[in-house]
Amino acid sequence: MSMTPVNNTYGVPEPFIWNDSFAVFYENLDNEHKQLFQAVFALANENSEGSIKNLLDVTVNHFNDEEGMMVKNNYASYKDHKKMHDNFVAVLKSLKTSDVNEKILNWAKDWLVEHIKTTDFKYKGLLG
Ligand SMILES: [Fe+2]
Numbered sequence: 001m002s003m004t005p006v007n008n009t010y011g012v013p014e015p016f017i018w019n020d021s022f023a024v025f026y027e028n029l030d031n032e033h034k035q036l037f038q039a040v041f042a043l044a045n046e047n048s049e050g051s052i053k054n055l056l057d058v059t060v061n062h063f064n065d066e067e068g069m070m071v072k073n074n075y076a077s078y079k080d081h082k083k084m085h086d087n088f089v090a091v092l093k094s095l096k097t098s099d100v101n102e103k104i105l106n107w108a109k110d111w112l113v114e115h116i117k118t119t120d121f122k123y124k125g126l127l128g
């Protein structure tokens, strides 16, 4: 697993639940971001193959939708943005229940918070 270091300066909600400071103002994407928070929260509560699969599924579904909107709108930073998505998915794909611990959960929380607020926020208003 290659977990790239995350410099999250925003802090992490505790409990780990989406709030409107994460809003990108596209209803489908905000709903999917809520699902991502819920899936990380669920994995922290119950370390199981089902929890990992659910997190992978909602993540892949969300990234597909977000990337589709970027492509449709000729979003300039699409390629770099997609690379970050792909790296996160690669970690989730290799994740086993025996890997799940505080460190990886905190990494996933930091990644998600930092990604939305730094990288996703850049497309606000640009995806039609
Ligand atoms: Fe993204």
Ligand SMILES: [Fe+2]
Residues within 6 Å of the ligand: 033, 062, 066, 116, 120
């Ligand atoms: Fe996103």
